Amino acid sequence: GIQVEQSPPDLILQEGANSTLRCNFSDSVNNLQWFHQNPWGQLINLFYIPSGTKQNGRLSATTVATERYSLLYISSSQTTDSGVYFCAVVSGGATNKLIFGTGTLLAVQP
Amino acid sequence: DAGVTQSPTHLIKTRGQQVTLRCSPISGHKSVSWYQQVLGQGPQFIFQYYEKEERGRGNFPDRFSARQFPNYSSELNVNALLLGDSALYLCASSFTRDPKPPLHFGNGTRLTVT
Secondary structure, eight states, X not given: OOOEEEEOSEXXXXXXXXXXXXXXXXXXXXXXXXXXXXXXXXXXXXXEOSSEEEEETTEEEEEEGXXXXXXXXXXXXXXXXXXXXXXXXXXXXXXXXXXXXXXXXXXXXX | OXXXXXXXXXXXXXXXXXXXXXXXXXXXXXXXXXXXXXXXXXXXXXXXXXXXXXEEEOSOOTTEEEEEOTTSOEEEEEOSOOGGGOEEEEEEEESSSXXXXXXXXXXXXXXXXX
């Protein structure tokens, strides 16, 4: 099956810093999403981005489907950005299940 | 509008017991999917139900079963609990069978098996 790997696994930032999170996938995908899981466990969808670039406030994401990777940019980080960031993909015939990556644990310090 | 609601929020069970977890989707959403998230890992797909029929099953043993009711709420049952079943169980709902936005997750049920 498809492999989804994220880097870095852990990241510590000072408030106000910028960061780039990466998601690599081993096969073509027809659905790619970024999620933020807060310390209480809730998963919040950030972007649906199977290709191209999108921006939402301080966050933006880019997916280069032909090269099998996606990037999530966080600018001017805030302590509320802390948590785990997952990318998740849908691949092949199993169009109804998301395959989650390994996650990046982000800690933003004041 | 209420989001996806899951109950109970926390649960402690003993090995060998059975457990039932519940999920109410967002009003109008016909698809409910269940995911298991073991500590330190990403969620793993267990089941999807759409229009009250099973539409997908992940790589989980037959001890795991689920169903969807006419009001689109869903239950996940796990029999003969093992220590390794300890995890956060997440429910997600969406309009369509494909997991595209708007896709909403509940806050999960944290199951501890002792």
